[in-house]
Amino acid sequence: MEIPSADISFIRGFLLQHRFAVVASITPEGDPECAKVEYFLLEGGLDIVFRTQRNSRKYENIINHPTIALEVGDFETDTVQYEGLAEEFDGVFSKRDSVTIASRSRRSRVIYDEDDIVYFIVRPTWIRYTDVANRPWKQVEINF
Numbered sequence: 001m002e003i004p005s006a007d008i009s010f011i012r013g014f015l016l017q018h019r020f021a022v023v024a025s026i027t028p029e030g031d032p033e034c035a036k037v038e039y040f041l042l043e044g045g046l047d048i049v050f051r052t053q054r055n056s057r058k059y060e061n062i063i064n065h066p067t068i069a070l071e072v073g074d075f076e077t078d079t080v081q082y083e084g085l086a087e088e089f090d091g092v093f094s095k096r097d098s099v100t101i102a103s104r105s106r107r108s109r110v111i112y113d114e115d116d117i118v119y120f121i122v123r124p125t126w127i128r129y130t131d132v133a134n135r136p137w138k139q140v141e142i143n144f
Helices: 005-016 057-064 095-103
Strands: 020-026 032-041 048-053 067-073 078-089 117-131 138-143
Touching (some): 005 032, 005 117, 005 138, 048 057, 048 078, 057 078, 067 117
Antiparallel strands (some): 020 032, 020 067, 067 078, 117 138
16 A cells, blocks of 8 residues: 555654654563653654664663654644654764754764764654644554
8 A cells, every 4th residue: 555645745744843752662571661852854754763872771672672652742732653663773874864963953963983872763664643633633644
């Protein structure tokens, strides 16, 4: 089943309007854990990048259980639920993605030489946008 490009564009536009997501992961013992992260959307698609420290709980959780969920939005009316597979990124970002990552936040910069910072790329498996301010609720759902 082909995903309508209008749905991809709509969700991408929504994600570009926000900077932070709550990432939910599972500990090695099977317990839930969540954390707020600053995220970046890679050029042209719906893949999300975020960084964390190698000694964080989040890092250990994702290495052991790479299926994660993210929640993005203002949490009042519209939001995106995003499920995907996270993979540690050990390459070099494209020049355009590097500029996006570096300029997205005053504190952001692309860090390749610090051992404690790692990047994860999350490739979506399911995304749903919901706006509860509309009756009926407006929803856009994408299955990959």
